[in-house]
Amino acid sequence: MSNTRPMPTTVEVGKAAAEIHAAFQADEEYAAFRRAVLTYNKDWPCYSGFATISEWDIATDGEPLFEEGLYALCLKSAVYSLTGDERAAEIPLPNPVDDVTHAMLAQPQMLTRIAERIGATVIHQTDQEKLTYITGGYTCECYVAAFGHEPPTRYWIDKAEVDRRLALLDIEHQKIGILNNGLSHRFKFEAMA
Structure with a gap:
C-alpha cells in the first residue's frame, strides 16, 4: 500500500518512534524476543553487512546491534504510522543495522x-x-529526535564508507576464493581434506 502523503517531520517520527520503542520494551514477550534474536546470532554473519564493521565480533557487537536494529524497526514503524505508506517507511538504513533487522524478522511469531x-x-x-x-x-x-543521541557510527555507517569497505573486503575475499563478497566461491569440497 502506498500513497503520496509527504514525509512526516523528524520531530513527528521521533515522538512516534520513542512511543513504539517504549511499548515494545514494556511488552510481556520483549525479554523472550531479545533472547531468541541473540541466541540466533550464529546465523547472523553476512558478507555485506556485519562484515563492514571494523573488527566485527558477534560476542561483543551482538547486543548493541540488537538495540540498533530495534531502534531502526521502531523508526520505520513510526513513519508508517504517520503516512500509511510502506515505501515511505523504508527509510535509509546502513547495512549492518539492516542485517540485524533481518535477524529480528526471523522471529515472526513473537514479533x-x-x-x-x-x-x-x-x-x-x-x-x-x-x-x-x-x-x-x-x-x-x-x-x-526519538532517542536523544546520535546513532553510533560503529554501526550506522554512511553508504559511501560501506561501499569503500565492501570493495576492500571483496579484494581480501577473492584471495581465498570467495567471490562477489560471498555470493559465490571456488571451493571444491570433494577435493578438500
Whole structure:
C-alpha cells in the first residue's frame, strides 16, 4: 500500500518512534524476543553487512546491534504510522543495522504478537529497502529526535564508507576464493581434506 502523503517531520517520527520503542520494551514477550534474536546470532554473519564493521565480533557487537536494529524497526514503524505508506517507511538504513533487522524478522511469531499488542506495524520489504544511510540525513535526524543521541557510527555507517569497505573486503575475499563478497566461491569440497 502506498500513497503520496509527504514525509512526516523528524520531530513527528521521533515522538512516534520513542512511543513504539517504549511499548515494545514494556511488552510481556520483549525479554523472550531479545533472547531468541541473540541466541540466533550464529546465523547472523553476512558478507555485506556485519562484515563492514571494523573488527566485527558477534560476542561483543551482538547486543548493541540488537538495540540498533530495534531502534531502526521502531523508526520505520513510526513513519508508517504517520503516512500509511510502506515505501515511505523504508527509510535509509546502513547495512549492518539492516542485517540485524533481518535477524529480528526471523522471529515472526513473537514479533507479530508484540507488534499487534502495541499497535505497531513492522515494515520490511527487502526489495524496497534503502541501504543509503547518510549521517545527518532524514533517518539520522529522526533517530536523534526519538532517542536523544546520535546513532553510533560503529554501526550506522554512511553508504559511501560501506561501499569503500565492501570493495576492500571483496579484494581480501577473492584471495581465498570467495567471490562477489560471498555470493559465490571456488571451493571444491570433494577435493578438500
